[in-house]
Amino acid sequence: MNPTSFPWRRACRAATLALLAGSSSLWAQSNVPAASAAAAPVNAPATVVAPTPETVPLLAKPYIFSARRAYVAPQLPDAPAEWVTKSMAWVDIILDAFPPAVDENPARRAALMRLDDVFHLADASHRPQVREFLQSRVEKALREMEAAPSDEHARIWKLYNDGFVVRVDGCTYGFDLIPGVPGRPRNMPNYVGAPAQDCTMTEAQLHRLVAQVDVLFISHLHADHANQRMAAAFLDARKPVVAPPELWSGTELASRLLYAPRSVTDDFPLPIQGGKIKLRVHAFPGHQGPVLNNVYLVTTPDGFTAMHTGDQSIGESQGKDFEWLDTMGDRYKVHLLFTDCWYPDVKRLIRSVNPELVITGHENELGHPIDHREDYAQTYERLWGSRYPFVLMTWGEFFMLQKNEPFLFNK
Numbered sequence: 001m002n003p004t005s006f007p008w009r010r011a012c013r014a015a016t017l018a019l020l021a022g023s024s025s026l027w028a029q030s031n032v033p034a035a036s037a038a039a040a041p042v043n044a045p046a047t048v049v050a051p052t053p054e055t056v057p058l059l060a061k062p063y064i065f066s067a068r069r070a071y072v073a074p075q076l077p078d079a080p081a082e083w084v085t086k087s088m089a090w091v092d093i094i095l096d097a098f099p100p101a102v103d104e105n106p107a108r109r110a111a112l113m114r115l116d117d118v119f120h121l122a123d124a125s126h127r128p129q130v131r132e133f134l135q136s137r138v139e140k141a142l143r144e145m146e147a148a149p150s151d152e153h154a155r156i157w158k159l160y161n162d163g164f165v166v167r168v169d170g171c172t173y174g175f176d177l178i179p180g181v182p183g184r185p186r187n188m189p190n191y192v193g194a195p196a197q198d199c200t201m202t203e204a205q206l207h208r209l210v211a212q213v214d215v216l217f218i219s220h221l222h223a224d225h226a227n228q229r230m231a232a233a234f235l236d237a238r239k240p241v242v243a244p245p246e247l248w249s250g251t252e253l254a255s256r257l258l259y260a261p262r263s264v265t266d267d268f269p270l271p272i273q274g275g276k277i278k279l280r281v282h283a284f285p286g287h288q289g290p291v292l293n294n295v296y297l298v299t300t301p302d303g304f305t306a307m308h309t310g311d312q313s314i315g316e317s318q319g320k321d322f323e324w325l326d327t328m329g330d331r332y333k334v335h336l337l338f339t340d341c342w343y344p345d346v347k348r349l350i351r352s353v354n355p356e357l358v359i360t361g362h363e364n365e366l367g368h369p370i371d372h373r374e375d376y377a378q379t380y381e382r383l384w385g386s387r388y389p390f391v392l393m394t395w396g397e398f399f400m401l402q403k404n405e406p407f408l409f410n411k
């Protein structure tokens with residue numbers, strides 16, 4: 001890192017974060033060595049190494065409990081039901097008035113950040129208003145899917161977390177579809193209320209979703225991406241489920257999955273709709289740490305290509321994934337990139353893939369502990385300044401990537 005190369009924006013950040021950093025006695029709560037955590041003066045010259053949310057000892061201020069939330073307004077662990085009810089009603093209206101867009105209305109951003117606040121309540125997944133919000137948003141998406149054609153434009157729905165449906169060129173495919181919040185939140189092991197499984201779409205909605213989608217791609221085994229009930233519904237409907245190696249091995253369900261051959265160089269044909277259409281599928285051999293994570297590249301017969309990274313995240317020194325990730329855009333034309341909002345260096349990933357459009361996923365995963373429910377505010381911060389168009393979506397929302405979209409610069 002060349003400290004003199006930062007533009008003024010980063011220098012201003014250094015000054016802001018220096019203000020946030022407090023007494024040195026609290027630095028021990030950070031994982032940052034004291035030497036590298038020395039606070040920059042307020043009017044930091046360009047020679048100061050700009051801190052990042054990961055490197056600044058922000059715990060010195062009581063309203064920040066995690067360095068991940070460096071640029072996020074403080075949230076409360078609890079809130080009255082009335083506030084949640086009114087918030088969700090307002091959010092619903094704003095999201096409908098201002099749907100997902102590259103050039104976003106500021107009111108929409110405020111609504112997504114209010115969702116951040118609600119989803120960071122400690123018991124968010126046990127709130128009836130949150131379940132009703134999820135089910136009503138899924139219902140909206142299902143009604144749209146049931147009416148939408150499949151033509152040369154890419155129609156995209158976000159369901160929950162990292163789950164997306166893409167309809168384009170006569171086919172419809174889904175990535176990491178799950179019914180909703182996956183089980184008991186890990187940060188509440190002694191919770192005795194209603195099981196978090198209640199915060200899901202209904203059984204009827206799940207089957208209506210399966211009816212609309214030709215094939216399901218599962219990136220990896222974690223419960224916020226892979227769900228046996230969902231996979232079984234696809235398989236029972238004679239629709240393929242493409243999975244990483246050994247997912248649910250030993251079960252009856254596993255014998256019906258299609259384990260994708262993981263390869264840096266080779267894709268494979270995947271017949272759908274009873275063989276009427278063949279997708280080209282490339283399952284890149286990715287990882288989330290030690291967990292095998294398929295990074296899918298799916299191409300329709302008419303050439304529309306979407307990539308979904310699952311929870312791809314591995315250190316530079318931990319494997320060879322960067323060898324194929326860093327050159328992705330040189331070798332493939334990717335129209336649409338779905339990436340985790342919390343991918344460690346998301347701008348590097350986007351540059352490497354060089355897509356027409358970026359859509360982030362995994363915000364506010366309610367099955368995660370609160371400090372790992374990365375919120376929309378953080379996504380805006382992480383993508384700020386990216387020259388690639390991106391769209392933020394929440395549960396049940398729709399976006400259409402039109403062929404020859406005027407905002408696309410990367411043709």
Ligand SMILES: [Zn+2]
Binds near residue numbers: 220222225
């Ligand atoms: Zn994962």
Ligand SMILES: [Zn+2]
Binds near residue numbers: 222
């Ligand atoms: Zn995940």
